[in-house]
Amino acid sequence: MLATIPSATVLGVDGQSVTVEVHVSAGLPGFKIVGLPDTSCREARDRVRAALLSSGSSWPQRRVTVNLAPSGVRKVGSATDVAIAIGLLVAAGELPPEPVARLGFIGELGLDGSIRAVPGTVSLVDALDADVAIVPTASRAEARVAARGEVRPVSTLQELLAALRGEAPWPDPTETPPPPAQAPAPDLADVRGQALARVALEIAAAGGHHLLMVGPPGAGKTMLARRLVGLLPRLDDDRAREVTRVWSAAGERLPPGGLVVQPPFRAPHHTASLVSLVGGGTSTMRPGEVSCAHCGVLFLDELGEFPLQVIESLRQPLEAGYIRVSRALASVVLPAQFLLVAAMNPCPCGEGQPQRCRCTRMERARYRRRLSSPLLDRFDLRVNVARPDVDELLGGTPGESTAAVAARVVDARERAAARGVTCNAELPGRELEQHTPLTCDAADELERVLRTGQLSARGLARIRRLALTMADLAGVPPPLTRPQVRMALHLRADPMPPLHEAVPA
Amino acid sequence: MSVHNSIDPMRNIVHREPASDSPRLPDEAWLVALASLPAMPPQRLRGLLARWAPAEVWHRASCGAVPEDPELVLHKRSRPWSATLSLWQQAAARIDVSALWSTYRAAGVGVAAYGTAAYPSVLLDDPDPPAMLFFRGTPALGDERRVAIVGTRRCSERSRTIARRLGHDLTAAGVRIVSGLALGVDGAAHIGALDALGGNGSRAGDPGTAQSSTSGNFGAGLFGSPDTASGAASKCDISRTPAAPIGVIASGLDVVYPQRHRPLWHRVAELGLLCSEAPLGTPPTRWRFPERNRVIAALAEVVVVVESPHRGGSMTTVEHALVRGVPVMAVPGPVGIAVAEGTNQLLVDGATPARDADDVLVQLGLTRPDAPASTPRRPPPSAELQLLDAIGWIPTSLAELADQVPLSVDRLVDMLTDLELAGWVASRGDWFERVAEP
Numbered sequence: 051m052l053a054t055i056p057s058a059t060v061l062g063v064d065g066q067s068v069t070v071e072v073h074v075s076a077g078l079p080g081f082k083i084v085g086l087p088d089t090s091c092r093e094a095r096d097r098v099r100a101a102l103l104s105s106g107s108s109w110p111q112r113r114v115t116v117n118l119a120p121s122g123v124r125k126v127g128s129a130t131d132v133a134i135a136i137g138l139l140v141a142a143g144e145l146p147p148e149p150v151a152r153l154g155f156i157g158e159l160g161l162d163g164s165i166r167a168v169p170g171t172v173s174l175v176d177a178l179d180a181d182v183a184i185v186p187t188a189s190r191a192e193a194r195v196a197a198r199g200e201v202r203p204v205s206t207l208q209e210l211l212a213a214l215r216g217e218a219p220w221p222d223p224t225e226t227p228p229p230p231a232q233a234p235a236p237d238l239a240d241v242r243g244q245a246l247a248r249v250a251l252e253i254a255a256a257g258g259h260h261l262l263m264v265g266p267p268g269a270g271k272t273m274l275a276r277r278l279v280g281l282l283p284r285l286d287d288d289r290a291r292e293v294t295r296v297w298s299a300a301g302e303r304l305p306p307g308g309l310v311v312q313p314p315f316r317a318p319h320h321t322a323s324l325v326s327l328v329g330g331g332t333s334t335m336r337p338g339e340v341s342c343a344h345c346g347v348l349f350l351d352e353l354g355e356f357p358l359q360v361i362e363s364l365r366q367p368l369e370a371g372y373i374r375v376s377r378a379l380a381s382v383v384l385p386a387q388f389l390l391v392a393a394m395n396p397c398p399c400g401e402g403q404p405q406r407c408r409c410t411r412m413e414r415a416r417y418r419r420r421l422s423s424p425l426l427d428r429f430d431l432r433v434n435v436a437r438p439d440v441d442e443l444l445g446g447t448p449g450e451s452t453a454a455v456a457a458r459v460v461d462a463r464e465r466a467a468a469r470g471v472t473c474n475a476e477l478p479g480r481e482l483e484q485h486t487p488l489t490c491d492a493a494d495e496l497e498r499v500l501r502t503g504q505l506s507a508r509g510l511a512r513i514r515r516l517a518l519t520m521a522d523l524a525g526v527p528p529p530l531t532r533p534q535v536r537m538a539l540h541l542r543a544d545p546m547p548p549l550h551e552a553v554p555a
Numbered sequence: 556m557s558v559h560n561s562i563d564p565m566r567n568i569v570h571r572e573p574a575s576d577s578p579r580l581p582d583e584a585w586l587v588a589l590a591s592l593p594a595m596p597p598q599r600l601r602g603l604l605a606r607w608a609p610a611e612v613w614h615r616a617s618c619g620a621v622p623e624d625p626e627l628v629l630h631k632r633s634r635p636w637s638a639t640l641s642l643w644q645q646a647a648a649r650i651d652v653s654a655l656w657s658t659y660r661a662a663g664v665g666v667a668a669y670g671t672a673a674y675p676s677v678l679l680d681d682p683d684p685p686a687m688l689f690f691r692g693t694p695a696l697g698d699e700r701r702v703a704i705v706g707t708r709r710c711s712e713r714s715r716t717i718a719r720r721l722g723h724d725l726t727a728a729g730v731r732i733v734s735g736l737a738l739g740v741d742g743a744a745h746i747g748a749l750d751a752l753g754g755n756g757s758r759a760g761d762p763g764t765a766q767s768s769t770s771g772n773f774g775a776g777l778f779g780s781p782d783t784a785s786g787a788a789s790k791c792d793i794s795r796t797p798a799a800p801i802g803v804i805a806s807g808l809d810v811v812y813p814q815r816h817r818p819l820w821h822r823v824a825e826l827g828l829l830c831s832e833a834p835l836g837t838p839p840t841r842w843r844f845p846e847r848n849r850v851i852a853a854l855a856e857v858v859v860v861v862e863s864p865h866r867g868g869s870m871t872t873v874e875h876a877l878v879r880g881v882p883v884m885a886v887p888g889p890v891g892i893a894v895a896e897g898t899n900q901l902l903v904d905g906a907t908p909a910r911d912a913d914d915v916l917v918q919l920g921l922t923r924p925d926a927p928a929s930t931p932r933r934p935p936p937s938a939e940l941q942l943l944d945a946i947g948w949i950p951t952s953l954a955e956l957a958d959q960v961p962l963s964v965d966r967l968v969d970m971l972t973d974l975e976l977a978g979w980v981a982s983r984g985d986w987f988e989r990v991a992e993p
Contacts, residue, residue, distance in 0.1 A: 245957035249964045263952070264985075351636070403950055403986075411815075430941075432983045436954035520965070533969040540953060540968045542982035 051075075053140035053147065055085055056154035058131035058177040059118075059125045062335040062375070062382030063299040065177025069119040070130055072137035077113035083134075085118030088333050095148035096133045097128070100161035105207040110142040112222045124379060126334045129168040132184065135207060136214075149214045154180030156193075164206040170334070172196050172294055184210065189224050191308030195294045197258035216372035222441040235312075238277045240453040247274050250433045250541060251492060252455050252552065255281035256462035257519030258473030260368070260390040262353070263290050264545035265435030266400045271393035274435065275349045278391060279315040280452040281459050282346070289345045294343050297387060300337045301306040302328075314346030316388075328363050328384075330375035335382045340367050343388040353392040354420045361425060368428050390428070393435075398547050402434070418546050431474065432545045462522035474519045476490035479511050486514040494536050506537075513538045558838055561649050582667040584656035585609035586687050589834060590834045591655065592616060592646050597832055597846065601669065602626045609668070610785065616640075644931035664688045664835060666810055681853045682718035682918065685824040685832045688809055688850075691824035692799075695853075696731075699798045700919050703733040703876075704846070705869045706740025708860045711894055712981045712988040713948060714862035715743045717886055721859065722747025722800075724912030730919065731798040731827070733854050735805070738813055739870075740861045749822050755933045772895060799827030801854060801961035805847040806839035848872040852881055857918050859909050860920065863897035870897060882918055885911035889948040889991050923971040943979055 053067030055070045094116075099109055118125045135154040139145040156174045157165040167188040168174070175183045175196035182200045185193040190203035202220050204210040206418040212218040246264065247270075255278060263271045287291060293310045305308060309416050316325060318339040325331040338350060350356060367373045369388035374383050396402025397409045398417050406409065408413070425433075466474050469485055477485060483513055488496065496513070499505045505513070516528045516538035578605060586609045589600060596638070603612045615621045621643075623636040633639070638857040659666065667673035673694045678684045688694075704721055706714060722732050723746035730749045735739045786815040795954045802823040804812075809832055811817045823829050832850060835842060848868060850857060852875035860883065863869035876883050885906040888895025902908055909915055916922040945960050953971075957964050970986060 200803075243958040244954070245964055246954040249957075403952070406949075411750045432985075434952040434954045436952050436958065439955075441956045442958060536972045537965040537968045540985070543953075543982075546984065 051253055052142045053137040055133040055137040056178055056180040057130045058174040060299055060334055061385050063296050063337055065173035066123055067179040068131040070137050071117040071119060072114045072141040074110055074141040076112050083116045085121035088123045090128050091125045094131050097159045099133055101159040101163045101207050105163040107363045129156050129174055131159040132157040132165060147481045152181040153184055154178035155184045157186040163358045165204055170299040172298040175400050177431055192298050192304055195291055195308050200539050215513045221236045235451045236276050236282045238455055241449055243438040245437050246433055250431045251278050253297045253519050254431055256459045256523050258389055258475035259430035261431040262429040263393045263433055263435045263505050264396050266437055268401055269437045272351055273392045277346050279313055281456050282313040283312050283460050285345055291543050296337050296341050298402055300342055313543055315506050316344055317345040317349040320352045324360050324363055327360055335380060337384045340386040341384040348388040348390050350392040353394040354417055430516055433542050434545050458523050465522040474515045482511055482514050486518045489529045489531050489533040490528050492535040495532050580653055582609045583654055585613045587666055588613055588650050588652045588655055592643050594642050597628055597686045608710050609655055616643040619644050631967055641928045661731055667694055678853055685850055688826060688830045690830040691808055692828040699729055699731045701731045701733050701854055701856050702746035702915055703851050705860055705872045707867050708737050708739035710862045711738040712930050713990045714740055717745035719747035720862045720914055723751045726751035726797045729796055729798050730770045731801055733801045736802045736816055737852060744818055745800050745819060745823055751797045752826055769789055801827055802829045802878045803850045804831045805843035807833045807837035810838060812839040842870055845871045849875045852876040852879060854946055855881055857882050859915055860898050862888055864894050864897050865897045892948055906928045939974055942970050945988045950988045950991050953985050
């Protein structure tokens with residue numbers, strides 16, 4: 051007899067609907083799974099058998115064939131365990147087919163019959179070709195994030211079978227009380243001094259401009275970067291769902307409500323491997339750090355210490371907002387639209403100040419060369435972070451709070467939204483002329499700098515976007531003024547200038 | 556130039572003329588080969604050439620027939636004479652004199668031995684003249700005056716600007732700049748000199764720079780401008796033909812050090828004179844730099860130290876200058892800054908202050924001290940003046956300034972750019988440094 055049960059599998063962050071077909075026929079007792087299962091999927095046989103026996107059902111002494119359709123798509127992981135078990139019982143005649151109709155099952159079976167959470171629940175539930183999704187209790191919050199009607203959480207196979215047979219009502223687990231409020235996010239008011247870095251953070255948050263902070267050890271680069279997330283607006287529903295999908299697929303712990311509403315902050319260590327950063331390391335093509343930072347901040351501390359290959363791999367996501375990961379088995383597109391914030395020392399000794407630095411020119415040049423100029427070019431904001439002033443440190447007045455700055459950021463983003471983009475960094479080049487008119491003296495200033503050859507055409511476009519963000523933050527509509535243009539030029543200045551001078555030709 | 560003894564008085568060996576192909580080789584060929592020997596510092600080579608003709612010195616060195624003599628041993632702590640002789644013998648066995656000479660001719664490197672026509676006549680009376688000089692360019696020094704501009708490699712932006720301006724203005728006033736082509740002050744002086752020779756010193760055609768520089772001595776920021784020299788040149792009744800630079804280097808002429816200055820080397824050799832005591836292929840070893848400074852001091856009529864800490868290569872140049880009675884001038888630097896302590900100490904010790912090219916021209920006797928000063932530059936507005944006070948003489952980053960000055964960051968940047976355009980401040984990336992006093 052044949053049973054057909056909907057389930058799903060996940061690759062990258064996308065779910066793929068899978069139909070589990072179970073056929074039980076006369077013949078030598080045996081169990082076979084076909085349809086490109088990977089090892090963990092093939093091992094379902096042993097888990098299902100033990101779980102059925104533990105739950106008081108019997109194992110059919112007949113020939114069992116399980117097909118995971120479509121059979122050309124690779125199935126990875128244990129998310130189809132429950133569907134296989136239910137299909138087996140239906141095909142063996144132990145369970146009537148009617149209550150199972152229009153139900154889809156997701157979950158991994160334990161040997162004791164418990165139903166465990168699997169990574170990627172959001173995408174799996176999304177992909178299910180059924181009216182009602184049966185999911186592990188542990189991932190019910192996650193499952194409800196998916197855009198679909200009914201989700202029924204179950205925690206054991208026994209419970210599930212009882213509900214299907216009508217012997218017991220569907221379990222309705224009481225919502226666990228939300229855990230005590232998390233430690234408050236770090237506030238910008240804690241930062242003393244650092245006027246320039248504060249401006250840079252505000253502009254980065256408002257305009258989505260990538261930020262490179264260069265400064266001696268202990269200047270507060272990491273402290274500042276951690277406060278950037280607080281300045282970003284909360285994620286809207288679509289983005290929150292998108293981020294939650296990625297986090298779910300990556301197996302990250304989700305917040306109690308299931309939905310990630312705060313922009314993520316990811317800070318991989320500089321020993322992180324290329325694969326852990328870009329993703330695609332496991333057979334499920336698990337998303338990497340850049341995807342987990344989707345719609346949030348990717349903070350790379352000690353940028354100079356990251357392997358060159360790892361840094362350069364960021365170029366595609368920075369340009370396109372996604373990353374295409376191709377491996378021998380599959381090729382997936384992972385979302386990766388993040389605000390890149392990097393911090394590094396100005397030179398190996400960390401001092402940077404041209405006459406206090408103990409490095410030789412060669413050492414400085416070598417350190418600087420670790421960043422290719424194409425990558426350096428992606429940073430619209432490159433600022434030096436100085437050690438805080440002693441007076442400020444000992445009893446200076448606290449700076450502006452995160453809330454005050456965040457309010458301006460929201461206003462600025464609204465102005466950007468009126469231009470049809472999320473933030474000014476995304477403003478296409480052809481619309482720049484229209485959105486960023488210049489006053490006469492601002493145009494003169496740009497002409498002067500262009501003539502010295504210190505600014506390229508691409509640099510010019512970036513300067514205009516930066517200045518536009520500044521105008522948005524100040525609440526002044528364009529045309530852009532000279533101070534704004536000059537400020538933009540300085541915020542984009544080379545933070546690690548080579549200490550040599552050119553020789554006349 | 557030397558006494559030619561055909562018989563060695565000590566070992567009683569009858570000296571025969573060297574092998575058959577050798578008579579056709581000029582003296583310079585033997586000199587080149589001798590200079591290429593190890594353990595052959597200039598003083599020792601000079602001592603040998605005072606005794607025998609070059610070909611014979613070579614012959615004796617290659618068979619170990621040079622008698623020990625305190626004048627040749629030079630130092631008590633030198634290696635034993637026999638060891639020196641065997642070093643020479645081993646090295647000489649590997650050197651093919653005629654092949655070596657043809658490489659020099661192919662490379663276009665000139666050789667000037669002490670006493671020959673090509674040898675700079677000013678060095679003939681020197682207490683410690685080079686035995687020979689290898690050169691590219693024109694060896695004749697001509698009638699132009701010569702001023703050495705030296706200083707530390709790790710100089711401040713202010714001093715780089717001053718060195719460059721001095722090099723520019725003095726060259727434009729017809730004074731030859733002698734320097735060591737090192738990083739920092741040395742290179743900046745010659746870059747300034749080349750700016751003056753190039754005709755259009757301002758490469759970028761930057762309107763802002765040219766405009767602001769008309770009113771000041773150090774006005775044009777980092778880039779020299781054509782009209783800045785007029786202040787100096789107008790006061791002097793001397794030739795306005797720019798003079799060619801002279802570079803003195805420590806390594807062989809084919810070993811560019813520092814690599815960064817490769818284009819500078821070529822330009823100096825092309826337009827002026829590039830010379831070295833070291834034969835081709837000599838690496839820039841430490842001991843050669845003080846010796847190079849000796850030659851700089853010997854060639855100069857005035858030594859100007861732009862910036863130097865208490866100890867440094869520039870101070871050896873000063874010592875060599877004092878031995879030779881060459882006047883030493885120093886550019887005053889800010890007090891309390893390590894990199895300018897040496898120059899300030901020189902001023903305390905009696906060196907003449909050099910504020911600009913005019914001061915140097917006065918020292919050379921080319922202009923009168925009471926000549927009218929160039930028009931003073933309009934001081935910046937008071938708000939900017941306060942900002943200028945906050946910017947130190949050592950580089951300060953924008954981040955530091957933003958915390959020190961009670962101004963909004965955009966106002967600060969606006970004012971800084973104004974100050975930079977007016978030539979009070981130089982910037983390099985995110986670093987700002989004061990370059991002039993209002």
